Amino acid sequence: MSAYKDLKIAAWNANMQLKHDGLAIQTFGNVSAFDPAAGVFAIKPSGVPYSRMRPGDMVVVDLDGRVVEGALRPSSDTKTHAVLFKNIPGIRGVAHTHSTHAVAWAQAQRAIPLFGTTHADQFPAPVPVTPLLSDSAIQGDYEEETGKLILETLAALPGPSPEMILVGGHGPFTWGSSPMQAVLNSGVLEEIARMALLTLQINPDAVPLKATLVQKHFQRKHGKNAYYGQE
């Protein structure tokens, strides 16, 4: 009987939701569930199709990416997840997808402009994109370096820190208060990525949403006096 049964089920549920929401095909993408007290997280095994994955296939690893429990090899992106869990306070889940429109912005190496309230409901600034890793970082501990690059890019932002980022040339990482929340953030990111491209196709001179409207929507959902949702 595994001590990590609930953690594995949480990771498995969130991975299956990723698939269900159309954010990953075949074996693409991965979600992890973090238990800060135990200092471990459960993550999708590497290269296993969603259709064949069972809760018991989830791999439990520590914050250095060493396998603690599990018969399979963990996701090749495991160390990136570890860096995020170690350094972003309060998060319990990380999701990485290859969702189409978010990847397109990452490949274009462009931040996603804030054009409307759907975006502002989530985050009051463009969705950042990291620069490319240096050649030495790529040839070194690549996945850990990817995590560090995410942290550096977040640290350089002027305002609040988002729960989503684009890794340049690669694709999106998202996180949140639970593995399921990380997946929901991936879904919103894909949708605002798609809306932003369509907006520019309709009006190449589209302007970012004005600050008062951005703040109104962000604050009514995430501010001190938020009145969106049930809490």
Added chain:
Amino acid sequence: MSAYKDLKIAAWNANMQLKHDGLAIQTFGNVSAFDPAAGVFAIKPSGVPYSRMRPGDMVVVDLDGRVVEGALRPSSDTKTHAVLFKNIPGIRGVAHTHSTHAVAWAQAQRAIPLFGTTHADQFPAPVPVTPLLSDSAIQGDYEEETGKLILETLAALPGPSPEMILVGGHGPFTWGSSPMQAVLNSGVLEEIARMALLTLQINPDAVPLKATLVQKHFQRKHGKNAYYGQE
């Protein structure tokens, strides 16, 4: 036993249709059902996922947006719905979505040009877009001000009044003779928004449909001698 059982079921059905028709993801969007005799409407609770929503979760509010019945907090857009019910004669349902292409036109702050009969079947002029609210309106009673802005934009139109509008920088609101009709209008709006963008991508110099064809299609469905449908 609730006096508003039927109203809540009508609102719930229409909200579930919104989800079923792919017009909303996660907790986005909201539909309401109005009972003019009782002076109340039932609306989706705020921030509740469609997959977990039950008829009994619908919140009944009066035309000032005060909760009359229901354990949950109503949609944050409730006051916008209230303004529309108070001021647009004969309507029984309002729908608000974040459907992708309608939002893109709203974010581009462009009215949707009338390029074909699919659009003319619905409304004989471009789908209007509101300007952005003033900063003081945004910082005031934002949702009520949004409703008023919709009314002002409708009042300024030369011809018949549509059952749909884009709120600039935000997204679409639609309404109709029933909550389900409001949802159907949201579906048509998303489709004509998508068709209009594709039309411009094929032919950037595409011209609006000529007036005789617009009138023919609008009148055969909505005119005095209409012969579309079963009534």
Added chain:
Amino acid sequence: MSAYKDLKIAAWNANMQLKHDGLAIQTFGNVSAFDPAAGVFAIKPSGVPYSRMRPGDMVVVDLDGRVVEGALRPSSDTKTHAVLFKNIPGIRGVAHTHSTHAVAWAQAQRAIPLFGTTHADQFPAPVPVTPLLSDSAIQGDYEEETGKLILETLAALPGPSPEMILVGGHGPFTWGSSPMQAVLNSGVLEEIARMALLTLQINPDAVPLKATLVQKHFQRKHGKNAYYGQE
């Protein structure tokens, strides 16, 4: 007991396939099934949602569009179908959709260029688009005039006659040896309409497929020595 039971079932099946294949939303589109011996066809009733339509709802009309059997009003496009059945030899089904990409080309008033073998498998020339009807034709017997316009446009084509056309500013009509074949043709048309737009987005200077390749594909499927399929 209806003498037209089989005809109604054939029409209903084909209409349901239209919906199933994503070529129509809500009450959009209509398919008919023709019995040349009886000189009648069965067609979708006007404005009835696919989800509620039963075989017995199909309306049987003669070639002047007069109702022969059925409690409901036939599709408002009935006379267009009648003109096609009267004038195109050997066809047994007509389909009209508002499928997104085919409508976009119709709204752009552009024929669909022949860019590849998917298109050539179906027809060895661009998919034609009709001009707009004259104002007097629009204000006259509009649906019959639409049918005549389709025939005139077909008659002016230099080569073989297609089983599909775009009505300018409106949308596609397709036909074939059965109602189901007409629906399949609508599906192919939507797909080649989408592929053609994407081709131009990748390469605005894309050139039409060369004639030898067009003829090879068209002939291997439709020519005297065809070897595609099982007959």
Added chain:
Amino acid sequence: MSAYKDLKIAAWNANMQLKHDGLAIQTFGNVSAFDPAAGVFAIKPSGVPYSRMRPGDMVVVDLDGRVVEGALRPSSDTKTHAVLFKNIPGIRGVAHTHSTHAVAWAQAQRAIPLFGTTHADQFPAPVPVTPLLSDSAIQGDYEEETGKLILETLAALPGPSPEMILVGGHGPFTWGSSPMQAVLNSGVLEEIARMALLTLQINPDAVPLKATLVQKHFQRKHGKNAYYGQE
């Protein structure tokens, strides 16, 4: 009792997956399963809809394309498959689709640029496109010539050989260590074709991914020290 029962089931399974993954509509596309020991392969029958296809409908042919077992006519593309099985070492399956975005690149007669890691995970160079066949090849043994053209295009590539190619003006062919792997490769190809177009729409000056990042991703999945997947 057929000696090729397992081969037919493998071919049928892979063809049904093609349909399930949205890579083919109606009767489009075909997948084959190769048995090198027996020198035969099973392939989809020509022009049969996926919805009606049974394992026993698969046609077994030898490497010259002659039918060894089966009541139906094999896919019209059978000889192209045969050429690939004869000449590409180690492959057991070939898939041909008309998937939308891959066809669009083929119709545009453009190789798919390598913009990101989703592509690099699969292949470390652009996805090649063949030139058009000469008129004499088209009018000769067309399907065999198509196979030869694919081989010539592969032979001219500087680096490793991909498991996917675009036939100019036509569409994609993919192959792999099993029929199912060939179908998975078709799915990845469609996705990177779509991502590449979207990338260019966001940033028309998007640059190919730098070589170190390409190599890192390709090698971690396919190199000597690969650590992606479970082997």
